[in-house]
Amino acid sequence: MVDIIGFGEAMLRLSPKNFERIEFANEFDIKVGGTEVNFCIALKRLGYNTGWISKLTDNLLGKRIENEIKRWGVDTSQIIWTKKYRVGIYFYERGSYPRPSKIIYDRKNSAICYIENEEINWNYLQNAKLFHTTGITLALSNNCFNVALECLKFMKNLKKITSFDINYRSKLWNIEEAKKYIEKILPFIDILFCSEQDLQLLFGNKDIEIICDNLLSKYDNEIIVITRRSEKSIAIDKNKKKYYGIGFKPDLVDRIGAGDAFDAGFIHGYLKNKIELGLQYGEAMAALKFSVPGDFAIITEEEIENCLKMEKLKGILR
Numbered sequence: 001m002v003d004i005i006g007f008g009e010a011m012l013r014l015s016p017k018n019f020e021r022i023e024f025a026n027e028f029d030i031k032v033g034g035t036e037v038n039f040c041i042a043l044k045r046l047g048y049n050t051g052w053i054s055k056l057t058d059n060l061l062g063k064r065i066e067n068e069i070k071r072w073g074v075d076t077s078q079i080i081w082t083k084k085y086r087v088g089i090y091f092y093e094r095g096s097y098p099r100p101s102k103i104i105y106d107r108k109n110s111a112i113c114y115i116e117n118e119e120i121n122w123n124y125l126q127n128a129k130l131f132h133t134t135g136i137t138l139a140l141s142n143n144c145f146n147v148a149l150e151c152l153k154f155m156k157n158l159k160k161i162t163s164f165d166i167n168y169r170s171k172l173w174n175i176e177e178a179k180k181y182i183e184k185i186l187p188f189i190d191i192l193f194c195s196e197q198d199l200q201l202l203f204g205n206k207d208i209e210i211i212c213d214n215l216l217s218k219y220d221n222e223i224i225v226i227t228r229r230s231e232k233s234i235a236i237d238k239n240k241k242k243y244y245g246i247g248f249k250p251d252l253v254d255r256i257g258a259g260d261a262f263d264a265g266f267i268h269g270y271l272k273n274k275i276e277l278g279l280q281y282g283e284a285m286a287a288l289k290f291s292v293p294g295d296f297a298i299i300t301e302e303e304i305e306n307c308l309k310m311e312k313l314k315g316i317l318r
Contacts (some may be wrong), residue, residue: 053116162188
């Protein structure tokens, strides 16, 4: 039995070594990543039983992905295997200021795009406490959107916790499409994660408090959690009460997966019924993830606590 379920795609990540350019690289480092599986691995490291639902091509590349996820203890029994389609890949060229990092996606027609509601094990969902997915998954195909919507409805009807990160990606869909589909799932979301930038892009107002008031009134979400890069994160609950994080300015080794680490950290605090602690855990996990190569937040709770102690102490000494 699992506590927390993530639904989405995992891909192979290919990166040139030593900040090299893709067009001149002779070697690529191979890692596995995907926003919902990053989330599941982060929470597994914090002591939760987590499971991942997806659809993968039954070949050596698909098995490479499964083996990496299993390595970190996430349950992969609900992977739907198919001999058709393909495994998604993305290329990540790491830059350093002023040269930005770049991502090239090669994921069209990956297996998850063809997932069907009939392939989901609904008994598996029924036994979990929380279901999580993101806007990235919604954007992949109509099939992905339909499955995500049905899973969210199913869990909401059972009074389980649902969480969703907007995670807007302009390479997957435009703002109008994203808003149209996200608004369809918002009535079934308890915890809505979003960056300040995504919130303003999709809902067209620079005042995030006004946006949140409108969303909470319209969709009756439990809480909206807003990340603001190195500034203090904010959470606003359905009673319009506001909570604030600490704010971190971490050094950068690898930024990919930091948002997923934040979501996992917040859920950890939220499940302890401590929203403010959730913001602090989320910020600390995201900051620590910046120091870890690859997509996964391979972090312990002790490291999170030490990170928070150091940041609070630094605040006192200023």
